[in-house]
Amino acid sequence: MNTIISLSVSQLRNAAELKEKIESLEKALYQILGAPTKTTAPSAPKKKFTMSAAAKAKISVAAKARWAKVKGKNSAPKTKSKMSPAARKKLSAMAKARWAKVKAAGKKKL
Numbered sequence: 001m002n003t004i005i006s007l008s009v010s011q012l013r014n015a016a017e018l019k020e021k022i023e024s025l026e027k028a029l030y031q032i033l034g035a036p037t038k039t040t041a042p043s044a045p046k047k048k049f050t051m052s053a054a055a056k057a058k059i060s061v062a063a064k065a066r067w068a069k070v071k072g073k074n075s076a077p078k079t080k081s082k083m084s085p086a087a088r089k090k091l092s093a094m095a096k097a098r099w100a101k102v103k104a105a106g107k108k109k110l
Contacts, residue, residue: 007015083091102110 004012098110
């Protein structure tokens with residue numbers, strides 16, 4: 001059998017024409033039989049991507065550095081908001097007044 005390199009231009013053209021005819025005949029046959037048309041080049045199955053241990057370690061170190069950077073900005077402990085004694089007294093008086101109204105109306109709930 002001849003290799004592609006040793007073929008002449010006319011032989012290559014003839015081979016290309018024959019291949020086109022074969023493909024068109026196969027397509028017609030598949031249409032008659034009701035089978036799906038065949039693709040000309042089957043795709044190779046995808047290889048599963050595996051990562052090396054060194055690459056995983058680099059990613060881990062980078063992620064930890066990012067989190068440390070984010071957490072470092074907000075490292076101050078949150079403090080509870082403190083209410084002044086005057087504000088606390090005012091809220092207490094308001095609550096007592098509200099409950100006095102409810103009890104005066106003869107209810108046991110707000």
